[in-house]
Amino acid sequence: MSRSNAHRLVVENLSVTYKVRTSLLQKRPLHALRGVSFNVGAAETLAIVGESGSGKSTILRAISGLTSYDHGDISIDGEPYKPANSNANAAEISLVFQNPNSSLNQRLTVGKIITDPLHSRKSDESQMEVLHDVLSLLKLDHDFINRYPFQLSGGQKQRVAIARALITNPRILLLDEPTSALDVANQDQVVQILLELKSERQVSSIFVTHDLPLAYKVAERVAVLYLGVVVETGTRDEISLQASHPYTQALLLSIPQRKIGKHAVSKKLHMVGEVPSPIDVAAGCVFRSRCPIAMAICSEVAPQPVQLSATQVVACHAVSA
Amino acid sequence: MMLLPTSGVEPTLKVSNLSVAYRGGGSAPAVKDVNLDLAPGEILGIVGESGSGKSTLCMALAGLLNKTQCSITGDLTIGGRSVTISDPEDQTWLDIRGSKIGYIFQDAHAALNPLLTVQQILVQPQTCRGIPMDEAKERASQVLHSVEIPDVPRRLRQYPHELSGGMKQRVVIAAALVSHPEVLIADEPTTALDVTLQSQIIQLLQRIQLETELSIIFISHNIDLVADLSQRILVMQFGQIIEEGPTDRVLNSPEADYTKYLLEFVPRIETIGFHRGVEHWHNHE
Amino acid sequence: MIVLCLFFLGASAALFLGSYSFDELWVGERLATSSTAHLFGVDSFGRDYLTRVALGVLISIGVGLSVAMISLLIGAPVGVYSAVRGGWIDSSTGRILEVFFAFPQILLALVLVTIVGSGLFTALLVLTLVYIPIVVRFVRNVAMIEARKDYVLSAQLYGCSRFRQCFVHVLPNLWGSLLVLASSICAFAMIAESTLSYLGLGARPPVPSLGILLTENQGFLSTAPHLVLFPAVVLFLLVLSVNQVGDALIDKLDIKRHFVRG
Numbered sequence: 020m021s022r023s024n025a026h027r028l029v030v031e032n033l034s035v036t037y038k039v040r041t042s043l044l045q046k047r048p049l050h051a052l053r054g055v056s057f058n059v060g061a062a063e064t065l066a067i068v069g070e071s072g073s074g075k076s077t078i079l080r081a082i083s084g085l086t087s088y089d090h091g092d093i094s095i096d097g098e099p100y101k102p103a104n105s106n107a108n109a110a111e112i113s114l115v116f117q118n119p120n121s122s123l124n125q126r127l128t129v130g131k132i133i134t135d136p137l138h139s140r141k142s143d144e145s146q147m148e149v150l151h152d153v154l155s156l157l158k159l160d161h162d163f164i165n166r167y168p169f170q171l172s173g174g175q176k177q178r179v180a181i182a183r184a185l186i187t188n189p190r191i192l193l194l195d196e197p198t199s200a201l202d203v204a205n206q207d208q209v210v211q212i213l214l215e216l217k218s219e220r221q222v223s224s225i226f227v228t229h230d231l232p233l234a235y236k237v238a239e240r241v242a243v244l245y246l247g248v249v250v251e252t253g254t255r256d257e258i259s260l261q262a263s264h265p266y267t268q269a270l271l272l273s274i275p276q277r278k279i280g281k282h283a284v285s286k287k288l289h290m291v292g293e294v295p296s297p298i299d300v301a302a303g304c305v306f307r308s309r310c311p312i313a314m315a316i317c318s319e320v321a322p323q324p325v326q327l328s329a330t331q332v333v334a335c336h337a338v339s340a
Numbered sequence: 341m342m343l344l345p346t347s348g349v350e351p352t353l354k355v356s357n358l359s360v361a362y363r364g365g366g367s368a369p370a371v372k373d374v375n376l377d378l379a380p381g382e383i384l385g386i387v388g389e390s391g392s393g394k395s396t397l398c399m400a401l402a403g404l405l406n407k408t409q410c411s412i413t414g415d416l417t418i419g420g421r422s423v424t425i426s427d428p429e430d431q432t433w434l435d436i437r438g439s440k441i442g443y444i445f446q447d448a449h450a451a452l453n454p455l456l457t458v459q460q461i462l463v464q465p466q467t468c469r470g471i472p473m474d475e476a477k478e479r480a481s482q483v484l485h486s487v488e489i490p491d492v493p494r495r496l497r498q499y500p501h502e503l504s505g506g507m508k509q510r511v512v513i514a515a516a517l518v519s520h521p522e523v524l525i526a527d528e529p530t531t532a533l534d535v536t537l538q539s540q541i542i543q544l545l546q547r548i549q550l551e552t553e554l555s556i557i558f559i560s561h562n563i564d565l566v567a568d569l570s571q572r573i574l575v576m577q578f579g580q581i582i583e584e585g586p587t588d589r590v591l592n593s594p595e596a597d598y599t600k601y602l603l604e605f606v607p608r609i610e611t612i613g614f615h616r617g618v619e620h621w622h623n624h625e
Numbered sequence: 626m627i628v629l630c631l632f633f634l635g636a637s638a639a640l641f642l643g644s645y646s647f648d649e650l651w652v653g654e655r656l657a658t659s660s661t662a663h664l665f666g667v668d669s670f671g672r673d674y675l676t677r678v679a680l681g682v683l684i685s686i687g688v689g690l691s692v693a694m695i696s697l698l699i700g701a702p703v704g705v706y707s708a709v710r711g712g713w714i715d716s717s718t719g720r721i722l723e724v725f726f727a728f729p730q731i732l733l734a735l736v737l738v739t740i741v742g743s744g745l746f747t748a749l750l751v752l753t754l755v756y757i758p759i760v761v762r763f764v765r766n767v768a769m770i771e772a773r774k775d776y777v778l779s780a781q782l783y784g785c786s787r788f789r790q791c792f793v794h795v796l797p798n799l800w801g802s803l804l805v806l807a808s809s810i811c812a813f814a815m816i817a818e819s820t821l822s823y824l825g826l827g828a829r830p831p832v833p834s835l836g837i838l839l840t841e842n843q844g845f846l847s848t849a850p851h852l853v854l855f856p857a858v859v860l861f862l863l864v865l866s867v868n869q870v871g872d873a874l875i876d877k878l879d880i881k882r883h884f885v886r887g
Contacts, residue, residue: 070534071505083782114782122775126797135793136783180779187783202389202561207605229535232607263615271612273539274565290536293506327615338615 026058027223028082028191033091035077035247049079049298052088053247053305056324059191059240062217064224066234066255068270069244072294075227078244079193082225083114095190096250113184117196119176123168130164134184153182156219157212174205178212185220192216192224198233207328210237231270235259240330243267246297246305249324253331263338265310304336312337350420352555353378353401353441353523358414358425360393360400360579364589370396370410372579378523385570385587387563387602393579394559395446398525401557403428403437419522438465442516446528447509448508452500458484458511459496462518469519483514486551488544506537510544517548524548525557530565542569563602567591575599643788678855681835684828685863688749688818694758697807703763705791718765723759730805734817737828747832748827752814752885760806768804771795808871812864819860835860 027189035052059065069075075332080086082093085103093100095111102112123132133147133153141149154161157178160293168176177197194213196205214237226237234241235255238250241265242252251264258277262268269290292309304310307317322334353376360371371393378384388394399405400412407427416425419440424430428437445451452461453540467473484492487510500508509529516524526545530538546569549556560566566573573590575583575598583596594600707718737751759837771777772795820834821827830837835856842852 070536085778085782114779116775116779118775122779123795124776124780124798129794135780135785137553138789140787182777183783203602203605210607230607231535232609233608236607259609260611261615266462269536269612270607273535274609275539275542275568278431290540293504293537294534311526 020027027061027063027096028059028225029092029094030082031056031092033078033081033088033093035074035081035086035088041298047298050247050300051145051297052081054094055091055244055247057242057249057252059199059223059225061223062221063240064213064217064226064238064246066226066228066238066241068228068231068234068241068245070229070294072246072297073244074247075229075244076195076299077247079114079195079225079227083193085114110187110192112190112193113187113189114193115177115184115195115197117182118200119173119180120168120200121190121300122180123176125168127168128165129159129171129179132168132179133186136187149186153186156185156216157182158208172205173201174208177201177205177209181209181212185216185222189218190223192222194224194226196228197226199228199230206233213237231258232274242269246256246294246300248321248334250306250334250335251331251333253328253333257328257331261327261331263331263333264335265312266306303335347462349379351377351417352380352382353418354417355401355414355416355425357441358397358412358416360396360405360412362410365410368579371400374414374579374581376401376581377573378555378557380522380555381549381557382572383549383558383570384575385566386557386559386576387561387566388559388576389561389602391578392576394576395527396522396579397576398443398557398559400425400529402441402443403433403524404443409475415545425432438523439469439519442519442521442524444513444516444524444526446531448505448532450511451512454459457496458498458500458503461500461511461515462496465515465519478516480487480514482517482611484511484546486517487511487514489514505533506540509533509537509541513541513548517552520552521554523555523557525559527559528561529558531560531562535617562606563591564606564608573597575602584610642645659766677838678835678859680833681838681856682859682863683685684745684832684834685815685860686751687817688745689815689867691749692752692756692814693807693811695753696760697803698812699753700757700760701764701796701799701803702791704761705768705786705796707761708765708768709777709787709791709795715765718761722758722762722765729754731817731820732761734821735824735826737820742800743826743829745822745832748818748821752817752821756810756814759810763806764799764803767773767799768795771798798842804874805871808867808874812867815860815867 032048033055037049037051038046039049041047043268055074055078057065057067067075067078069096070219077086080092082102087285093102100111105180127135130150134150137146137149150164154180156161159175159178159182163171163175163179171179177200181197201209210233211226213226217224224238226234228234228237231241235258238255240252240254241258242315243250243258243264245266251258251262253261258267259271262271273290290309290311295308301318303316303318303320304313304322307313316336320336322336324332324334325339326332327338356375358371358376359369374397376384376397386397396405396410396621400414401416403423403425405412405416405428407429408418409589412428414425416423416437421432421436423432423436456464459477459480462483463473463476466476466479468605471479480496482494489495489507489510495503495507500511503511508543509532512527513526524545529545530541531539542565545556545558548554558566563573563575563618567587567590568588573584573587574581575590575596577598583590583594584600591603594603600621651857670878703718707715717769734755737754738747741747741750741751772790777790777794780794785794818834819836819839820828821839822834823830828834828837830841838856839853842849842856
């Protein structure tokens with residue numbers, strides 16, 4: 020992962036730790052993210068895939084500024100970036116939340132909701148112009164401007180949320196499981212729109228999801244996250260056809276049979292246990308408690324990322340370049 | 341739409357003309373004129389999006405609806421016996437609900453009484469049927485083993501909040517199985533779980549079905565997941581059955597537009613492969 | 626709700642249409658019970674009782690509404706701002722509130738009145754002062770929940786000013802809770818005012834606050850019970866209907882917004 024200016028967003032060594040109360044007198048550290056590094060190119064979508072407790076939402080919260088991080092470096096287009104909640108910030112990064120019902124102010128009209136980020140930055144006329152632009156982009160009826168959220172369907176509401184995120188023309192769009200609350204057709208529509216956005220607006224996106232096939236549909240590159248650690252990164256073909264980390268392979272094998280046209284490998288997954296608690300994780304590889312090939316070294320030393328190809332990186336003691 | 345029963349065999353569960361409507365709505369019926377057969381030992385999958393009526397249908401079959409909130413009409417036969425579907429509080433349900441029919445709820449967290457230990461949760465459905473305490477405790481242990489929960493004696497003493505998500509779901513499955521049901525209704529049992537857990541639970545259900553030969557009705561909005569498990573599939577939309585048939589046929593040559601639409605929009609990965617033949621997961625049969 | 630409106634209309638009507646003023650004397654008919662000329666009878670001084678009770682009702686309503694509105698106008702913005710701002714400002718607000726609630730309200734009101742002096746207007750002021758912390762606490766609690774919701778976080782992210790966050794986003798979404806709070810405060814204030822005037826610390830005679838009416842006539846409980854009965858029952862019904870109004874208003878206003886899905 021070279022630090023070239025070709026990358027729009029570079030995140031290096033991001034760590035977020037919370038202190039949580041585990042009993043009446045005790046507070047323990049919860050390692051939500053541990054030294055996470057990744058990058059996103061211009062007009063590219065990176066999918067971050069992980070299950071619960073992986074820290075995938077925390078990444079978005081840290082980059083956008085909702086949560087503070089302990090250490091890490093973020094740079095946008097080569098310039099160091101400090102997340103702060105301000106108008107200027109909105110021009111760089113926007114966030115779309117998972118649930119469109121709670122991310123829109125029920126008391127405002129759609130028009131007001133979408134143009135609120137522009138408040139005090141633009142005149143009313145130019146606001147209307149930009150509003151119409153973004154409504155067309157999201158394939159929303161211009162009549163909606165005077166409607167209220169409760170009059171819209173789930174898919175429409177989510178598109179309004181995306182429209183609001185885009186109105187400031189951000190360079191980077193963060194999406195936190197934007198389709199998991201939608202039904203199948205709406206999900207597909209949002210995906211199509213996101214794909215078009217790349218060419219129309221040249222916006223880079225980070226798409227967080229737990230659904231690997233969805234990530235495959237939406238993104239060119241995928242980063243797999245487990246317990247706050249990026250275990251593997253690669254292009255979508257590399258992740259699906261050349262998966263090298265045991266966890267990535269487990270995710271692939273968990274996909275219901277029918278979704279896979281042709282197995283290159285015929286294995287049935289037998290995985291025990293669940294994702295362990297992110298509180299007080301001991302040294303070594305985070306995945307060792309469920310890994311079928313865990314070795315002695317896995318309990319002692321956390322594996323360092325190894326470059327398997329120009330685009331594929333994996334962190335596992337069993338895989339060498 | 342009439343379903344043809346498997347030739348010659350008496351269906352375990354059979355319902356005709358089932359309709360459910362929520363009272364005081366004036367809105368469309370939740371379930372409209374559904375006919376359904378379930379053969380012994382068969383796994384039937386029901387697919388539909390939210391609002392399709394699939395959950396309401398199955399709650400009606402298990403006698404879990406509230407008759408003051410909904411009006412239920414139809415003819416239901418379970419294990420050869422006729423059951424008054426319009427009145428879930430009727431006598432005919434006493435032997436059926438919780439005993440002949442086991443129900444797995446989607447939200448394991450809400451399905452377990454937080455004030456009872458796992459053992460109490462599993463023992464209650466038995467003792468209220470007159471089974472002596474010792475026998476009930478023995479059965480509770482046994483059923484926890486069968487859902488692959490490790491360290492059973494310790495788990496029996498724990499409360500639901502001490503269990504992880506996957507563990508809770510296994511306890512819910514155990515509670516559904518504890519009274520030796522003939523029919524198991526699984527209402528989106530994996531929707532709230534991580535994908536790696538999902539495959540564990542599906543494999544568990546498959547194994548249980550092989551061992552006990554009970555019939556299963558499996559509900560999900562995910563057509564691929566349902567197809568993985570079921571021999572026959574029903575597709576529901578707006579309270580009606582749009583299409584039904586053997587899994588292979590429905591998935592490979594769907595007849596209804598809605599089924600085609602469901603199949604088309606689901607994201608898929610066509611082929612998977614592992615790096616340089618590095619295969620970490622061993623075959624497990 | 627209908628009852629309340631009836632009350633208001635009835636009381637106003639009685640005053641405007643009635644040909645009696647509240648201190649006009651009908652000496653010959655003192656302590657008379659209801660008759661066609663005097664619907665509520667006549668009190669010990671010979672004053673028409675209906676007029677006096679009607680005025681009492683208006684006073685109660687007036688005090689109730691004023692206290693509710695003013696305390697909300699002052700307290701709500703403080704509560705919302707504190708909840709949205711968070712940090713040390715919010716913790717300090719919490720501490721200050723705790724100090725206030727160490728005292729029972731009525732006691733506080735009594736102490737303040739003793740210091741400031743009695744009179745209807747002072748009673749009103751004192752009550753407002755006492756209810757402001759209640760408003761702040763309540764609004765702060767509901768605002769804290771609302772401010773954690775996604776749409777507020779979203780506004781925070783795109784640089785929405787704190788002021789806008791409070792007054793364009795959070796506060797308007799609390800209207801239901803505020804309405805319930807307002808009706809509760811109105812009811813409590815009415816009772817408090819009656820209590821204060823009953824004790825002689827609020828309005829003073831001849832102002833016919835309902836509490837005063839009770840004080841004045843409690844001696845006649847055996848001889849002319851209607852003099853005590855009317856204000857007591859009226860006060861009771863008033864408070865009851867105010868409590869109902871809050872709920873009814875929420876239902877009405879909510880449904881209006883939910884017209885057919887487009």
